[in-house]
Amino acid sequence: MPVDFESSLNEAAALGELPGVGAAIQLNEVRERGEALYREHFAFVWRNARRLGCSDEWVDDAVHEVFLVATRRLAEFEGRSSMRTWLFAITFRVVGRLRRDRARRSARVARYVTEQPALVADAARETEAAHYLRQLLLKLNEAQRVVLILAELEGFTSSEIAHTLGVPAGTVDSRLRAARTQLARVLERDRAKHERLQR
Amino acid sequence: MKHEEELQRLFRAERAERPSPLAVEHGLHRLSLDLAAQVVPPPIGMGPLKLGLSVMPKWLASGFALGLVGASAALPPLSARPPVQATPVAQLSARPRVLASSPAEPETAAERPRQETPPAIRMPSAPATNSAGSASFDAELKLISFAKSELDARRPARAQAWLSEHAQRFPSGVFAIEREALFALAACQQLPPNVAHAKRFILQHPNSPLSARLENSCGLHVDSKQPNGSAAPEERTIEPSAGEQR
Numbered sequence: 001m002p003v004d005f006e007s008s009l010n011e012a013a014a015l016g017e018l019p020g021v022g023a024a025i026q027l028n029e030v031r032e033r034g035e036a037l038y039r040e041h042f043a044f045v046w047r048n049a050r051r052l053g054c055s056d057e058w059v060d061d062a063v064h065e066v067f068l069v070a071t072r073r074l075a076e077f078e079g080r081s082s083m084r085t086w087l088f089a090i091t092f093r094v095v096g097r098l099r100r101d102r103a104r105r106s107a108r109v110a111r112y113v114t115e116q117p118a119l120v121a122d123a124a125r126e127t128e129a130a131h132y133l134r135q136l137l138l139k140l141n142e143a144q145r146v147v148l149i150l151a152e153l154e155g156f157t158s159s160e161i162a163h164t165l166g167v168p169a170g171t172v173d174s175r176l177r178a179a180r181t182q183l184a185r186v187l188e189r190d191r192a193k194h195e196r197l198q199r
Numbered sequence: 200m201k202h203e204e205e206l207q208r209l210f211r212a213e214r215a216e217r218p219s220p221l222a223v224e225h226g227l228h229r230l231s232l233d234l235a236a237q238v239v240p241p242p243i244g245m246g247p248l249k250l251g252l253s254v255m256p257k258w259l260a261s262g263f264a265l266g267l268v269g270a271s272a273a274l275p276p277l278s279a280r281p282p283v284q285a286t287p288v289a290q291l292s293a294r295p296r297v298l299a300s301s302p303a304e305p306e307t308a309a310e311r312p313r314q315e316t317p318p319a320i321r322m323p324s325a326p327a328t329n330s331a332g333s334a335s336f337d338a339e340l341k342l343i344s345f346a347k348s349e350l351d352a353r354r355p356a357r358a359q360a361w362l363s364e365h366a367q368r369f370p371s372g373v374f375a376i377e378r379e380a381l382f383a384l385a386a387c388q389q390l391p392p393n394v395a396h397a398k399r400f401i402l403q404h405p406n407s408p409l410s411a412r413l414e415n416s417c418g419l420h421v422d423s424k425q426p427n428g429s430a431a432p433e434e435r436t437i438e439p440s441a442g443e444q445r
Contacts, residue, residue: 068240093243129212143250166247184202
């Protein structure tokens with residue numbers, strides 16, 4: 001079902017949430033910017049919010065807030081990095097904040113729980129493997145997790161990641177190696193545990 | 200090698216994850232409503248993520264960045280308050296303005312001038328060892344930092360909303376005094392400005408560095424009545440600036 005922005009605006013106006021008519025032009029520009037940004041990058045933000053630790057219950061809250069922030073601060077985007085790494089940095093911060101703020105998260109989940117649609121296109125594609133990988137990611141420290149997500153899952157180069165993190169490219173490479181080593185270690189541990197249970 | 204193959208399989212599975220079209224449209228609808236209603240998300244930091252570089256405890260670094268940690272450390276104990284030393288107006292105006300600093304100004308611990316660092320830092324109760332205390336401290340700091348960001352952006356009403364939430368959740372919190380000062384500053388930023396809160400804060404905390412900052416930010420002027428430049432609290436008078444609303 002395509003979204004009709006006019007009806008959304010009318011809905012907001014009916015709720016008394018719209019400012020005066022004088023701001024209409026500016027509002028129009030903001031929502032167009034937000035819509036374009038959202039349509040182009042929703043999937044990117046959504047999947048990385050989950051990789052950074054969002055559970056299905058609050059991933060929509062996190063994604064929503066990322067686009068609210070990004071739309072408002074789009075003028076600050078200087079184009080020195082890619083739009084996606086800029087959005088990733090916002091996503092990282094928003095997810096971290098929401099994760100820490102349990103009380104707020106609970107309130108928001110309660111507010112939107114009745115209108116949440118199914119989160120994944122095809123339930124069969126929500127594979128056990130993908131879920132397991134996201135659990136593994138949470139066992140890495142933040143620095144390693146971010147590098148692994150950007151390099152292995154999103155395909156960014158070392159220099160792009162280095163710019164996003166504000167560290168030398170060599171540091172990115174060493175963190176990536178450490179992350180892979182750590183994942184292999186956890187895989188080995190899980191495998192051994194599984195075999196013990198099988199016996 | 201076995202692990203490498205396994206990892207690649209997991210990576211492929213994760214890369215194949217896609218959101219449902221319904222979730223996309225639902226999110227877009229929600230975003231459009233909030234953009235139309237000009238909903239403001241809580242402020243977050245921008246710039247490089249700088250992960251894994253912090254050697255200073257998070258609560259202390261955040262406090263320094265806010266210019267708040269230690270600000271109330273100079274407050275004398277309630278039971279043994281020393282005589283009030285009135286500060287000459289010329290000296291007040293020379294003090295750096297911290298509370299209403301621009302968000303563009305860097306305020307890291309490293310960049311802060313030495314003379315601004317207070318002689319003693321009031322430590323929160325065991326922030327590093329008590330996880331509940333630490334979470335509570337984080338929550339407090341977050342609310343205060345949101346309020347300060349709003350003040351930096353000259354949005355006093357929103358700042359007061361954050362401060363009210365802090366007052367409700369942490370009436371006697373670590374940042375209770377800073378909250379009062381920020382609330383007074385927000386009142387000064389209102390149109391028309393209301394300096395009554397600032398005056399009350401200054402009278403209650405005459406020795407606090409926050410009082411000096413409030414005097415500067417709210418355009419209050421202190422008159423010393425005694426020849427030696429000092430005045431008892433009850434004798435200290437504050438002249439409101441033009442346009443004050445009582």
